[in-house]
Amino acid sequence: MNLRGGGATYNQAPSSVLAESNGITRHPEPKAKDPIKKQVDSSVASLLQNDAQGASGFLGLCLQNDKAAQGDYSGIRPQNDIKKDVILSQRRRIHLKHNWIFHSVQNDRKKSKHAAFTMAEVLITIGIIGIVAAMTLPGVIEGYQKAETINRLKKAYSVMAQAIELSEVHNESVKYWNFNQSYADFFNQYLKPHFAKINETTYGKISDKVQYTRPNGSVENNFTLFYSNALVVSTVDGMTFYITGGSTAMTGKAFGIVLDLNGYKKPNRFGRDVFMFSISQEYGLVPYGYKGTCDMGNAYDTFDREYLKSAWRYGCSKQAGETNGAFCSALIMTDGWEIRDDYPW
Secondary structure, three states: OOEEEOOEEEOOOOHHHHHHHOOOOOOOOOOOOOHHHHHHHHHHHHHHHOHHHOHHHHHHHHHHHHHHHOOOOOOOOOHHHHHHHHHHHHHHHHHHHHHHHHHHHHHHHHHHHHHOOOHHHHHHHHHHHHHHHHHHHHHHHHHHHHHHHHHHHHHHHHHHHHHHHHHHHHHOOHHHOOOOOOHHHHHHHHOHHHOOOEEEEEHHHHOOOOOOEOOOOOEOOHHHHHHOOOEEEEEOOOOEEEEEOOOHHHOOOEEEEEEEOOOOOOOOEEOOOEEEEEEEOOOEEEEOOEOOOOOOOOOEOOOOHHHHHHOOOOOOOOOOOOOOOOOHHHHHHHOOOOOOOOOOO
8 A cells, every 4th residue: 555645655564564563463374285285185095095005005105295294395296197106006916916826826736746656656555455455355255254154044044943833833843743754755744835935856866066065175975875865945045955864863853954055056065055954853943963863973962062063073173084064053053153263164
């Protein structure tokens, strides 16, 4: 404001001076923010709200913001350039991550190649397995065969015992049966009606097809002598049994029964698939030799295990000579229908 008067001209004093003269303290007016600094502050705020932009870009902007706070705006770039840096930083991280995964897969493949067995190691392992199998398989197979023999023997014994019990319903007790007739007539009268389907023949007609052996493997020659005229009966379940009067020592007392568990199939060996029993007039179906149901004075009244193994001629053992194992059925029953380790398998 210019005042003219008395021909003199003067300028108005600054407002700050006037304020001081009036006793009023005036603060300096705030300076306007630099536009670049505003841009930096906005970028920092945006980064804080969005973590996905990456730590490297954020740290870079923090450094620029510190410079700006100190009034140093050198090296500060526009926001578009900063975003480009952030994007590039993210791409670098993704690229590094992909490289890490690729190299990890490659390393795993290399490790897997190094972890493979060599041919020598494979052959050694197969050899060890073969040795172990050769040592254990025979025992496993033998155990299975023994269990199968016991099951078949129990079944055959049960079938015969049931036929006798059913016959007793129609023909009174076995004590009243006629044991003085031929074995064929005896079978037809008392047992045949109680078997579903059977096939009958005589041993003389099949002796050339089947040959029986003793527990020691030698041929049982006496079998033909005693059973040459025996009635041979085959059942539907594959069992074959021979019925005969045996020797004169059994006449009027019992008929001998030879059970072949699997018919004419091998091994056809006493104590393995061939077992002997008797149908006694006094005791019914019993193991061969019990209570006088055998000849040659070898009958037994008690099931003495050692005697059943060592008895002459009929003992259940692999002794050399004519020991034919006729007492093996009694030994198995004495042992509770089991085949023990000392059994002549």
